[in-house]
Amino acid sequence: VTMSSTVIAKPNKNTKPYPYGNPVITHMYTADASPHVMPDGRVWMVTSVDHEKSGGYSTMHKYHNFSSADMVNWIDHGPVLNITDVNPNEDPKVDDWALWAPDVIYRNGKYYMYYPIHIRHRQDLRPNGKPKVTSYIGVAVSDSMDKPFTIIQPKIPGTQGIDPSVFIDDDDQIYLYWGSQWAAKLADNMVELASEPVKLDIGTDNFMEAPWVHKRQGVYYFNYHTKYGNKIDRNNPDDPKRAKSHLDYSYSTSPMGPFKHGGIMNYELGYEVDNGPKFPGKDYVPWRLTQSNHGGVVEFHGQDYLFYHTSALSSWRQDEFENMGTWTQRSVSIDRIDYNADGTLIPVQQTIE
Ligand code: FUB
Numbered sequence: 512v513t514m515s516s517t518v519i520a521k522p523n524k525n526t527k528p529y530p531y532g533n534p535v536i537t538h539m540y541t542a543d544a545s546p547h548v549m550p551d552g553r554v555w556m557v558t559s560v561d562h563e564k565s566g567g568y569s570t571m572h573k574y575h576n577f578s579s580a581d582m583v584n585w586i587d588h589g590p591v592l593n594i595t596d597v598n599p600n601e602d603p604k605v606d607d608w609a610l611w612a613p614d615v616i617y618r619n620g621k622y623y624m625y626y627p628i629h630i631r632h633r634q635d636l637r638p639n640g641k642p643k644v645t646s647y648i649g650v651a652v653s654d655s656m657d658k659p660f661t662i663i664q665p666k667i668p669g670t671q672g673i674d675p676s677v678f679i680d681d682d683d684q685i686y687l688y689w690g691s692q693w694a695a696k697l698a699d700n701m702v703e704l705a706s707e708p709v710k711l712d713i714g715t716d717n718f719m720e721a722p723w724v725h726k727r728q729g730v731y732y733f734n735y736h737t738k739y740g741n742k743i744d745r746n747n748p749d750d751p752k753r754a755k756s757h758l759d760y761s762y763s764t765s766p767m768g769p770f771k772h773g774g775i776m777n778y779e780l781g782y783e784v785d786n787g788p789k790f791p792g793k794d795y796v797p798w799r800l801t802q803s804n805h806g807g808v809v810e811f812h813g814q815d816y817l818f819y820h821t822s823a824l825s826s827w828r829q830d831e832f833e834n835m836g837t838w839t840q841r842s843v844s845i846d847r848i849d850y851n852a853d854g855t856l857i858p859v860q861q862t863i864e
Pocket residue numbers: 542543559568611612673674720721803804805
């Protein structure tokens with residue numbers, strides 16, 4: 512595989528969209544999907560859960576596990592970790608504790624969940640008057656993906672930040688990625704780091720959050736959400752930052768880099784108004800249906816798939832299309848990933864049908 516130049520390609524119109532209907536979970540709000548094929552041969556994903564009443568990111572209080580044998584029919588296995596498992600004494604007047612983007616992997620007969628605690632300290636304000644925020648990574652374990660997880664490590668020493676994701680290499684070494692481009696080897700006990708955290712060189716400076724690594728034909732692909740996402744002026748359709756908000760990827764021959772920037776991996780809905788999918792019942796799509804995005808990649812029966820999220824469902828439900836949906840009520844979607852002959856990724860266009 513040769514990967515030479517930076518590719519900023521347009522979506523390939525010949526790429527068939529994943530045909531089974533997006534978003535894939537419609538009975539509740541889900542985000543931050545982390546998909547893996549588990550030993551039973553099914554695709555499992557753990558997801559964050561957004562509040563039914565749009566309480567915002569501070570009201571994300573549990574994870575659900577879902578499974579599918581065909582990526583068409585998904586079973587909801589219910590909540591597998593709750594905020595009360597993490598902090599039974601939360602006093603919302605003092606702090607807001609939230610569970611943000613998790614990951615779960617299988618190792619030696621058990622399932623290990625890596626989850627970020629995000630705490631807004633309501634009574635501890637920064638100079639700008641906003642609450643201080645702390646975040647770190649914990650570990651929980653279960654014998655079964657459809658059973659509750661039990662916390663075995665409240666905080667992995669040396670971690671600070673959100674969005675843990677775990678990658679197991681072909682030689683069985685496990686790597687933990689999190690926060691602002693951090694990565695380290697995970698110890699065999701699964702609850703400590705086995706190397707000093709390294710700030711990854713990803714060949715560019717637009718990282719915001721949501722790291723995820725997958726490997727294909729000896730190449731490590733590191734995808735992430737670009738840092739313009741939270742700063743877009745949603746009232747200004749011409750805000751140039753809109754075009755900079757997407758999942759990007761970088762690639763390397765090593766899981767710890769250095770990586771080269773590959774370009775866009777996932778255009779967000781409405782990135783190209785003329786060519787993108789249309790919103791049902793409308794002849795156009797909004798520029799942006801979600802404030803965040805978060806990528807997870809799984810290979811299933813020889814095909815790679817990208818899991819991401821949009822706010823399409825909340826838009827449908829609440830007829831808030833004109834307001835671009837409820838930004839913190841998100842829903843997991845799936846589309847297939849295709850590659851160029853040189854190993855570069857063909858950007859995935861989000862779909863809403
Ligand atoms: O879901 C809460 C946060 O929003 C996640 O941790 C980020 O990746 C973004 O999806």
